Amino acid sequence: MTRIAIPADSFFGSENLPYGSFSTKDNPLPRVGVRVADSVVDLSVALGDDVFAQPTLNPFMAQGRAAWDKTRSRIKELIAEDIPDAAVHAVSDVTLHLPIEVADYVDFYASEHHASNLGRLFRPNAEPLMPNWKHLPVGYHGRSSTVVVTGTDIIRPQGQRKGPNDPAPVFGPSVRLDIEVELGFIVGVGSRMGESISPDEFAEHCFGAVILNDWSARDIQAWEYVPLGPNLGKSFATTISAWVVPLAALEAARVPTPVQDPEPLPYLRGKENWGLDVDLEVHWNGDTISRPPYAPMYWSPAQMLAHTTVNGASTRTGDLFGSGTISGPEKNQRGAFIELTWGGAEPVLVNGEERTFLEDGDEVVITATAPGLAGTRIGFGEVAGRILPSRGGAQ
């Protein structure tokens, strides 16, 4: 039997308890575990429930809020006592897998600072914010098949690009490969066609949150994105963290969103606070180059889900929605290199070297923490990815 020691300053104490999918050398079948300090508790063993002997969280998430709450209580009791050795693994000994089977993936654009910066960069002769931006959370559907777990290498995408002075588009590996620092929110219980989810019903549907890196090839995106939005500039890869932080763990992080003026339409209004006081950090080859804060995000995730369903679109277990790039008001709070370097015109120092976009071999690691209950601080783990050279081949 093992009693897991939880240091007082652990980001993975009893007020966090994020879920993930893991396997071990002895048992290569992915199954559901919960992270406690530097250990992973195998819930298929510890709770003896087949819903955790599945390769993703989806079957558990589909059970709904009452089951989520009950399981969280049982886990708190469990880790206060000795646990059978067979149920406890060191985090360093396990392989982490994509924790969810992704249904639909929708990416939003909820930071006013990011949307304004991108507007200035992509459309220098127009108002930075589109007229719709303060009336609805603008979003688009992304590619579900290329959502990968932290640690997955990212192959530099190829595609068409056309600079303002190029007479015709050229083809090749992207030369403006970027990141977008985001949080991702996961639907546990969906809704049927014709139903809509109000902002105050958010906690009945949303299971939890992850860190999300929406890798972006800015040169491909700039050429392709009118009039139907981003496609190949984004669809090659999206990385999420391995540990899904339950919504219940974010109680102490809940804050009001910034004042929304003009007041949104009634379907986007709620009484509950779903702004989130989450602090993120971006590490480029180990050098911390930005600290984007989630709290100033204009639209809340509850508003994003309400908007997604107000037309009657159904949602499903495993739906993932991204917040959009998290950028604060300060330069060192920007969550994308295109903003940090102002389109490449103002390089940043990475370990003393001037850099603009990602080079082959570069590694980006994004971390996030938030206040937990009882004076604790909780962690999301990390989203990490290293850039591999383009495969070539197609022309």
Add this chain to the structure above:
Amino acid sequence: MTRIAIPADSFFGSENLPYGSFSTKDNPLPRVGVRVADSVVDLSVALGDDVFAQPTLNPFMAQGRAAWDKTRSRIKELIAEDIPDAAVHAVSDVTLHLPIEVADYVDFYASEHHASNLGRLFRPNAEPLMPNWKHLPVGYHGRSSTVVVTGTDIIRPQGQRKGPNDPAPVFGPSVRLDIEVELGFIVGVGSRMGESISPDEFAEHCFGAVILNDWSARDIQAWEYVPLGPNLGKSFATTISAWVVPLAALEAARVPTPVQDPEPLPYLRGKENWGLDVDLEVHWNGDTISRPPYAPMYWSPAQMLAHTTVNGASTRTGDLFGSGTISGPEKNQRGAFIELTWGGAEPVLVNGEERTFLEDGDEVVITATAPGLAGTRIGFGEVAGRILPSRGGAQ
């Protein structure tokens, strides 16, 4: 035993043989069948193979081209002989289900006539075609959860809209509910991250085609779509036909695309012809109001798949990609009401009544046929949907 009589002019003769998912009163479990004249042959019974005892075509599609070809040969032999009664049902006696489990859904914009018309309507003060349009098949990801089978009622979506003279957006049921007549192409065998599919590898990956109606709320779309593309204006419903016409049945329909000038980049060039001579018809409350031809579509489905994967994005069994609205050069060949009525300014006559967009209770049926081998004509069946009033509720 039953020998299925196939009239010489049947759209579902031995040169078609489309696959679908069906159930019967006696056996409510959806399973895979093939349509022959006015009969459905239960392949789980007739071929005794468990891959057809599944609720969708996905497991069969995942087996690949050699298995598809072999099965098609076996079916041709089978229907030339007597078949056990238990394997044969009248089409009128079965319930048809969504034939595939949809993985990612990408919708293109491949008709030059449609893209030009929409450009004139949505952006009257600019060039109708964007500079990228003749260099790449423009497309965006749509919502997979709301792809439904023909016959499913369509609830009028609600959402925000803002006319040019409205001081602020208003909320309510869409007042410009439209259709988009398309073909949908289904990926049988996918590709891994980092791989790309050339246009001449199309037939190894694409299983077959369906008719697709990309229902569109033009008022919601016009307000939301900048800068990230359509979202709620499309995400409420997409209907596909119940019978998946195998690519092999479309051999006689293959034609060159129109001349592509400028010549596309090498990754979009192929030696094979993947233009398709498919004729569609749009019936509005029973009145035939348009006959869109597929043959003039600028980009081929093989080019759409090549483009989707050239950045290394993976594809999966069940991926669905829509052609975009099929509009020919003539007014009575337009595949969307916004084009047919020029944004509502020029009503069309439907059973003698002037109409612009869809009213509650309206039914739209889209049919399609193509030349088959041996002088036959093959059918895609239909995509039908009736508009139900908005549910109200949210504001």
